[in-house]
Amino acid sequence: xxxxxxxxxxxxxxxxxxxxxxxxxxxxxxxxxxxxxxxxxxxxxxxxxxxxxxxxxxxxxxxxxxxxxxxxxxxxxxxxxxxxxxxxxxxxxxxxxxxxxxxxxxxxxxxxxxxxxxxxxxxxxxxxxxxxxxxxxxxxxxxx
Numbered sequence: 001x002x003x004x005x006x007x008x009x010x011x012x013x014x015x016x017x018x019x020x021x022x023x024x025x026x027x028x029x030x031x032x033x034x035x036x037x038x039x040x041x042x043x044x045x046x047x048x049x050x051x052x053x054x055x056x057x058x059x060x061x062x063x064x065x066x067x068x069x070x071x072x073x074x075x076x077x078x079x080x081x082x083x084x085x086x087x088x089x090x091x092x093x094x095x096x097x098x099x100x101x102x103x104x105x106x107x108x109x110x111x112x113x114x115x116x117x118x119x120x121x122x123x124x125x126x127x128x129x130x131x132x133x134x135x136x137x138x139x140x141x142x143x144x
Contacts, residue, residue: 022141029137034086034094041122073116
């Protein structure tokens, strides 16, 4: 006589539950990551030293400084920074961006043609944090 135990049912149930948990956790991590990118982009646009040309801001006599090539665009009115949104597109997919045309222009044009990328460099700055968030989401989701 022999004793046998079939554990395939419980392993399968664990894997099904782990998959659900991982999807939920990664979905949260992706949305959290999108907000990190948004916040970093807004901060990069609104702060930091600018070294471009000086200009007069109207009749008030206030002098402004434009952003130079390679710098984030300088916020003058705050419209670009305020227009940045995060949208959950579907499970595990979120989008960060703006509908303002000059936001796309600044992001995609070459610096010599007036471009001042702001979104991708902001993502690059927070990418290490994003990787940590996703790894943690998978690890936590796989726990029994």
